[in-house]
Amino acid sequence: MYFRTKSTQPAVAGSTRVNILLCLALLIPVTNLQAVGFSNLEEDFYSYSPLGSQIKSVFDNKKYVAVSSHSLDWAQLRKFYRARGFSPAWCRSDDHGYSVDLLLGYLAISFQEGLNPDDYEITPNVSNCHQLNDEKMAKFDIALTNAFFKYSKDVHSGRLDPHTADEEWHIPQVKFNPIKTLEAALKNNNLKETISNLPPQHNAYKLLRTTLEKYREIANNQSWPQIPSGRALTPGTTHPHIPLVRRRLAGELENGQLHYGSNDQIYDNQLQLAVESFQKRHGLAMDGAIGPGTRRAMNISADERIRQIVTSMERWRWMPRSMGNQYVLVNVPGFQLEFIKNNQSVLNMRTIIGRKDRSSPSFMSSITQVVFNPTWTAPQSIAVKDLLPQQQKDPNFFDSQNIEVFMRNQGSAKFNPYDIDWHQFDEEYFPYMLRQTPGPHNSLGRIKFQSFNKHGIFLHDTPYRPLFKKRVRAFSSGCIRLEKPEQLAATLLGDSYNPTPESANKVIELIETKETIEHDLNEKVPVYLIYMTAWVDKNGVVQFRPDIYQRDHKISRSLTGSGVAG
Numbered sequence: 001m002y003f004r005t006k007s008t009q010p011a012v013a014g015s016t017r018v019n020i021l022l023c024l025a026l027l028i029p030v031t032n033l034q035a036v037g038f039s040n041l042e043e044d045f046y047s048y049s050p051l052g053s054q055i056k057s058v059f060d061n062k063k064y065v066a067v068s069s070h071s072l073d074w075a076q077l078r079k080f081y082r083a084r085g086f087s088p089a090w091c092r093s094d095d096h097g098y099s100v101d102l103l104l105g106y107l108a109i110s111f112q113e114g115l116n117p118d119d120y121e122i123t124p125n126v127s128n129c130h131q132l133n134d135e136k137m138a139k140f141d142i143a144l145t146n147a148f149f150k151y152s153k154d155v156h157s158g159r160l161d162p163h164t165a166d167e168e169w170h171i172p173q174v175k176f177n178p179i180k181t182l183e184a185a186l187k188n189n190n191l192k193e194t195i196s197n198l199p200p201q202h203n204a205y206k207l208l209r210t211t212l213e214k215y216r217e218i219a220n221n222q223s224w225p226q227i228p229s230g231r232a233l234t235p236g237t238t239h240p241h242i243p244l245v246r247r248r249l250a251g252e253l254e255n256g257q258l259h260y261g262s263n264d265q266i267y268d269n270q271l272q273l274a275v276e277s278f279q280k281r282h283g284l285a286m287d288g289a290i291g292p293g294t295r296r297a298m299n300i301s302a303d304e305r306i307r308q309i310v311t312s313m314e315r316w317r318w319m320p321r322s323m324g325n326q327y328v329l330v331n332v333p334g335f336q337l338e339f340i341k342n343n344q345s346v347l348n349m350r351t352i353i354g355r356k357d358r359s360s361p362s363f364m365s366s367i368t369q370v371v372f373n374p375t376w377t378a379p380q381s382i383a384v385k386d387l388l389p390q391q392q393k394d395p396n397f398f399d400s401q402n403i404e405v406f407m408r409n410q411g412s413a414k415f416n417p418y419d420i421d422w423h424q425f426d427e428e429y430f431p432y433m434l435r436q437t438p439g440p441h442n443s444l445g446r447i448k449f450q451s452f453n454k455h456g457i458f459l460h461d462t463p464y465r466p467l468f469k470k471r472v473r474a475f476s477s478g479c480i481r482l483e484k485p486e487q488l489a490a491t492l493l494g495d496s497y498n499p500t501p502e503s504a505n506k507v508i509e510l511i512e513t514k515e516t517i518e519h520d521l522n523e524k525v526p527v528y529l530i531y532m533t534a535w536v537d538k539n540g541v542v543q544f545r546p547d548i549y550q551r552d553h554k555i556s557r558s559l560t561g562s563g564v565a566g
Contacts, residue, residue, distance in 0.1 A: 365453040
């Protein structure tokens with residue numbers, strides 16, 4: 001049996017061991033045991049199986065450890081095997097090769113998770129432990145454990161450190177311990193269940209995994225032709241590039257492939273519908289015209305789309321395993337917000353995000369209250385960079401925007417903005433606090449969703465409604481402006497977060513008071529700001545968006561450096 005055991009001799013042998021210990025205790029003072037070489041006396045009386053002894057000798061071989069240090073995490077491995085008395089984890093006589101086959105099978109298909117099977121290469125490459133002698137079998141067992149540790153961490157928590165890969169990612173990671181995970185799996189004899197549950201169980205991740213397989217097939221078929229530059233192609237026109245557009249769309253769409261793949265040079269109604277569908281799932285204006293933007297999106301290769309999918313899957317591995325029964329999810333590059341309840345999207349709306357020089361970070365927080373008719377106290381950075389220059393240009397600016405002036409940190413006494421020479425102040429010195437009164441003119445609109453966090457970012461209404469018609473909506477100073485704040489408020493104030501006519505009427509009534517009213521929620525609602533440039537929507541349609549803040553580039557380069565996108 002390949003287990004670390006104590007002596008299996010009859011009871012008399014155990015008595016002999018006790019007698020030896022008693023004799024030693026009588027002959028040698030306890031304080032001198034270490035001096036005469038009995039510091040590990042208890043350890044010496046353990047007996048190892050032949051394979052267990054061989055595994056221990058591998059760890060004692062400093063030369064082998066040094067040579068293999070680039071591929072094996074010896075500190076982690078030693079901790080694991082020492083805890084189990086150096087008994088094998090995989091090459092066990094009672095296992096009959098099941099665990100080995102199971103692990104090797106998952107490693108071989110790790111590409112389905114957007115990972116690279118070469119990262120988990122096992123040496124020697126065999127499927128049966130007992131094809132090897134004891135020395136090679138010991139090294140094989142260690143290599144399998146190392147592969148499990150690496151794969152389990154990669155597929156559970158991500159290949160990359162999120163805070164290094166994306167400096168604006170501030171969502172805490174759930175701690176993962178591969179040693180305890182494997183120990184529990186072996187103890188409970190549920191290795192298959194353990195490995196299958198390692199990837200994120202979020203439906204969004206699973207949909208991306210299915211999408212990844214589809215786009216790899218597209219890349220292998222090389223069915224996406226490039227659309228040459230030229231004038232915009234509009235419905236009803238005839239052009240020699242139209243067959244290329246048809247084949248391009250046929251390579252991605254599941255239905256109508258024969259029609260879209262034809263050589264017809266006429267831009268007909270059915271092709272227009274296909275083009276508009278393409279534009280919608282790429283966040284483009286749905287005008288049916290194949291202009292520079294649509295052509296550029298069509299000419300992005302399938303391999304690049306694969307990299308987007310793989311990067312988004314990596315980001316999902318950084319997310320908490322459980323996000324709550326209900327939560328608000330803001331996808332920054334998607335310019336959208338969803339209220340998720342019991343894994344279903346029950347509310348969806350457009351958002352306005354931070355502009356590039358004041359980008360919205362990725363973090364998690366909680367909505368604690370809904371503030372109706374809020375005041376807005378301008379952050380110091382906005383006060384000196386945005387508002388002060390406006391006032392210096394126009395002495396009526398503060399008054400026209402209903403902005404009140406207070407001395408910072410010195411009580412509530414208001415100052416008349418016309419009595420102050422604003423040209424004497426700049427970003428270096430500005431002693432005032434600027435606060436905008438409530439009302440439809442307020443920069444936060446009529447509703448603010450209070451969410452305390454170190455970033456000072458929260459969700460709110462906005463008086464600038466026409467901006468939601470824009471395709472790219474990066475206009476704020478970092479906070480998230482909402483297209484339908486009243487609906488979100490009604491949802492949060494509804495019965496068990498179900499919007500009702502009563503909650504909708506209550507929202508209207510509170511707004512119409514024109515007074516600042518803070519309505520505390522009975523239960524905090526988590527809110528996540530994430531950054532995903534590829535996802536599958538609730539209708540099962542894959543969506544792609546540009547990397548507006550260039551945060552995916554570094555991640556994609558790191559991931560594909562090992563060939564995970566292939």
